[in-house]
Amino acid sequence: MSTLEIKGLHVSVITEEGAKEILRGVDLTINSGETHAIMGPNGSGKSTLAYSIAGHPKYTITSGSVTLDGVDVLEMTVDERAKAGLFLAMQYPVEVPGVSVSNFLRTAVTAIRGEAPKVRTWVGEVKEAMTALSMDPAFSERNVNEGFSGGEKKRHEILQMELLKPKIAILDETDSGLDVDALRIVSEGVNRVKENQDLGIMLITHYTRILRYIKPDFVHVFAGGRIVEEGGPELATKLEENGYAEYATA
Amino acid sequence: MSLATTTNYMVPTGREEPWRFTPLNRLAGLHETSVELHDRISLEPSDIPAGVVITVEDAEAFPPLSTTDDHIVRRVRDGVSKVLLVSIEKNAEIALPIFLIRTMVDMTPEISRVQVNAGINSHATIVIENIGEGVLAEEIEFNLAPGANLRFVTLQEWSARAVHVARHHAIIGKDATFTSYVVSIGGSVVRISPTVEYTGPGSSAELFGLYFATDGQHLEHRVHVEHGVPGARSRVNYKGALNGNSAHTVWIGDVFIKAAAQGTDTYELNRNLLLSHGARADSVPNLEIETGDIVGAGHASTTGRFDDEQLFYLMSRGIPSEQARRLVIRGFFSDIVSKLKIEAIEERIMNRIDSELSVVKI
Numbered sequence: 251m252s253t254l255e256i257k258g259l260h261v262s263v264i265t266e267e268g269a270k271e272i273l274r275g276v277d278l279t280i281n282s283g284e285t286h287a288i289m290g291p292n293g294s295g296k297s298t299l300a301y302s303i304a305g306h307p308k309y310t311i312t313s314g315s316v317t318l319d320g321v322d323v324l325e326m327t328v329d330e331r332a333k334a335g336l337f338l339a340m341q342y343p344v345e346v347p348g349v350s351v352s353n354f355l356r357t358a359v360t361a362i363r364g365e366a367p368k369v370r371t372w373v374g375e376v377k378e379a380m381t382a383l384s385m386d387p388a389f390s391e392r393n394v395n396e397g398f399s400g401g402e403k404k405r406h407e408i409l410q411m412e413l414l415k416p417k418i419a420i421l422d423e424t425d426s427g428l429d430v431d432a433l434r435i436v437s438e439g440v441n442r443v444k445e446n447q448d449l450g451i452m453l454i455t456h457y458t459r460i461l462r463y464i465k466p467d468f469v470h471v472f473a474g475g476r477i478v479e480e481g482g483p484e485l486a487t488k489l490e491e492n493g494y495a496e497y498a499t500a
Numbered sequence: 501m502s503l504a505t506t507t508n509y510m511v512p513t514g515r516e517e518p519w520r521f522t523p524l525n526r527l528a529g530l531h532e533t534s535v536e537l538h539d540r541i542s543l544e545p546s547d548i549p550a551g552v553v554i555t556v557e558d559a560e561a562f563p564p565l566s567t568t569d570d571h572i573v574r575r576v577r578d579g580v581s582k583v584l585l586v587s588i589e590k591n592a593e594i595a596l597p598i599f600l601i602r603t604m605v606d607m608t609p610e611i612s613r614v615q616v617n618a619g620i621n622s623h624a625t626i627v628i629e630n631i632g633e634g635v636l637a638e639e640i641e642f643n644l645a646p647g648a649n650l651r652f653v654t655l656q657e658w659s660a661r662a663v664h665v666a667r668h669h670a671i672i673g674k675d676a677t678f679t680s681y682v683v684s685i686g687g688s689v690v691r692i693s694p695t696v697e698y699t700g701p702g703s704s705a706e707l708f709g710l711y712f713a714t715d716g717q718h719l720e721h722r723v724h725v726e727h728g729v730p731g732a733r734s735r736v737n738y739k740g741a742l743n744g745n746s747a748h749t750v751w752i753g754d755v756f757i758k759a760a761a762q763g764t765d766t767y768e769l770n771r772n773l774l775l776s777h778g779a780r781a782d783s784v785p786n787l788e789i790e791t792g793d794i795v796g797a798g799h800a801s802t803t804g805r806f807d808d809e810q811l812f813y814l815m816s817r818g819i820p821s822e823q824a825r826r827l828v829i830r831g832f833f834s835d836i837v838s839k840l841k842i843e844a845i846e847e848r849i850m851n852r853i854d855s856e857l858s859v860v861k862i
Contacts, residue, residue: 304816307808332818344813348831357827358817393831410817 252319252335252417252450254280254303259314261295261302272298274475275314278452280418285444285451287461287486290472291494296454297341299472300422304338305331318418333362335417339407339424346394351406352376354394355413362414379412383439400427401436408439411449418450419443425460437463458490473497512571521750521782523718526689528609528635528663530572537579537611537637543600543628551592552624554600557585562615565641566669570693573667576611576639583613586626590619590645597625597653597842604634607661612638618648618676625651627845631686633659638666644676646700651679653840657852658686667693672732674700681840682738684711684719685852695724701731701763708836709738710849712856713747713779720750723768727761736768739833742779743856753785753801757794765795772803773832775857826854 261273272295280286290296302309303316305328316323318334326334346354355376360366367375380387383405395403404424411419421440425433441464443449453464461483469485470477471494478497479485512519512531529535545554562583568574588594604610616626622645630636644650656664664687670678684690696705711719725734740749753768772781785799806828814824830850837846 306812327821328812328815329818329820329824332816338816340813340816344807344809346810346813346828346831348834349827354814354817354827357819357823358814361818361820361823414817 252282254336254418254450254452255315255317256303257315259299259302259316260312261298262310262312263298263308264310269310271312272309272475273302276476278470278477280450280452282417282448282450283444284468285453285464285466286468286470287466288452288454288470288472289456289458289486289489291497292456294472295475296472297422300338300420300452300454303331303336303420304328329361332414332416337411337414337416337419339404339411339419339421341423341426343395343398343403343407345396347396349394350390351392351394352390355390355410358410359413376413379409382412382442383409384435385409401429401432404428404432404436405439408436408443412439412443415447416449418452420452420454422454423456424453425455425457433460434463440464458486461486471497510571518570518722521720522691523689526663526718527665528607530575530609530635530637530663530665533575535609537575537609539580539582540610541582541584541612542604542610543584543602543612543614546599546601547596549594549596549598551589551594551622552598553587553589555585555587556582559583559613564639565615565643565671566697568667568669570667572637572665573639576613576637579611580613583615586614586616588616588618588622588624588648588650590622592619592622592624594622594624597627600626600628602628602630602632604630604632604636604662607633607635609635609637612636614638614640616640616642616650618642618644618650620645621647623649625653625842627653627655627842629655629657630664631657631659633661635663636665640666640668642668642670642678644670644672644678646674646676648673648676650677651681653681653842653845654683655845655849656684656687656690656692658690660686660688662687664690664692666691667695669695670697670705672696672698672703672705675702676700677704677706679706680708681836682707682709682721683849684709684721685856687717687719689718691720691722693722693724695726696734697726698729698732700729703729704733706735707737708839709751710833710836711738711740711749712853713740713742713749714856715744716746718748718750722750722752722754724754725756725766725768727755727757727764727766730761731763732761733765734768735766737836738770739773739836740771740781741773741775741829741832741853741856742781743775745776745778747779748782749780750782751784753799755787755797755799757787757789757791757797759790762791762793763795764797766797768799770801773829774803774805775829826857829853829857
């Protein structure tokens with residue numbers, strides 16, 4: 251059982267006009283096995299929340315705390331956060347030319363587990379995870395995210411999540427750019443990892459579409475850099491009907 | 501040993517276009533007619549495979565096959581009494597690379613001329629490794645008979661003080677293919693001019709380069725491809741990384757398509773990765789076209805800083821920053837290194853790149 255606890259989080263970015271506050275006091279607690287949907291209009295700060303937790307250097311934490319099982323996450327380097335059990339599935343996964351998927355996965359898993367996986371079991375483990383995500387084995391010889399379609403990038407993110415076995419995963423707009431079939435495959439992957447590994451999930455999305463496949467336990471409406479309304483799955487239904495208009499001035 | 505004395509051509513001052521990037525004051529006198537250049541064959545062949553003959557010949561019996569106006573190369577031509585001759589028999593299929601190793605031990609300026617003759621339809625790979633500390637001016641000419649396929653790999657793994665000026669000139673016959681890999685990592689000043697001319701249709705040149713300059717190093721590569729006959733092809737791909745204060749690289753990519761060279765197909769590319777402040781990469785592609793009747797001609801040159809988003813992505817998967825940087829840099833060079841297909845050398849280059857990277861924190 252793990253708990254990610256975010257308290258009073260304020261985050262700024264440096265712009266040409268100076269520091270600009272994006273997150274204005276976020277409070278959120280995610281436990282193992284729970285799925286929290288973070289829904290909100292574009293520009294509300296959802297992705298900033300994701301990247302701040304992962305430790306992207308662009309964002310400055312001005313106040314508040316983030317802890318994983320009581321340990322201060324904000325003091326950790328980016329790789330330490332991953333080793334502690336956090337995972338960010340990115341909306342725009344980055345291309346790394348010349349680095350093969352297989353080399354990348356092996357290097358990452360070795361870093362997270364603290365030892366290189368045994369060759370014999372590792373090959374099978376990767377193959378099984380790829381098959382479950384309907385990925386061609388030849389995929390592992392390609393360079394990381396280079397020339398990947400939108401669907402391939404997202405599958406590759408979920409593949410990493412499956413192999414790295416995080417405690418808490420943040421899925422940032424994982425549904426964007428996916429057609430119906432890809433959305434189903436990716437969602438099934440997320441559900442499988444959640445089931446097998448008792449994963450806690452922060453599911454960031456603009457649309458309710460993905461919630462048909464990944465059932466949230468809690469829905470948080472995000473606007474103006476903080477959570478403005480919370481509820482159960484029924485809140486998503488309301489958002490689907492009414493949109494975010496009523497939060498625009500929040 | 502002979503004294504090079506011919507002075508009927510201009511000693512460069514640094515203001516001439518071909519010399520404007522080169523720090524002449526660091527060439528240990530290679531360009532100064534007052535400095536004596538020692539004629540010495542310091543390349544040592546190891547395990548010469550069947551189908552290859554390596555001999556030392558009188559320079560007069562094997563005059564240069566090409567013309568050059570490079571002052572230092574002309575000093576080499578004037579100064580050498582002997583030539584190292586590498587002859588690859590016609591139709592020879594030589595799977596194992598021919599290794600020639602040069603280990604220099606002192607800073608006495610040295611000159612060297614090599615001539616490689618690849619026979620009709622022969623297949624071979626020549627590897628020249630330069631290690632140690634020295635001052636060297638050399639010319640290597642490659643003469644590819646019709647249908648020959650010659651791969652040339654040269655590693656500049658010099659110690660820190662070395663000075664190396666070279667011309668590698670390939671004359672490529674009908675349906676012959678020349679592929680070169682110029683890897684420059686060590687040395688104080690390295691200035692290499694890989695040049696190509698064609699003598700028949702269906703001929704092809706692929707010129708690859710990899711360089712990594714750290715603190716104070718000057719690594720210069722001056723590619724010159726002359727399309728003077730119809731139906732020839734060229735590809736140039738040079739990649740460099742720079743790390744540390746006053747690291748300087750120069751890449752010149754001259755491609756000339758003469759009026760007679762219909763059906764030419766050429767593309768050249770140079771990419772530089774700046775890993776720290778205070779480093780400078782000069783990149784000058786130059787395409788001159790005298791006929792419109794060609795298959796294609798293009799060039800690209802990019803110089804950019806290390807991509808922090810790549811670093812963040814890898815670290816967010818648990819990979820520590822140093823290792824993430826190594827992965828990205830290895831990845832940057834991998835398309836060239838993986839083409840070498842000589843495992844021991846690939847590994848050595850990658851390890852050397854890793855160690856260059858650890859010289860300065862980026």
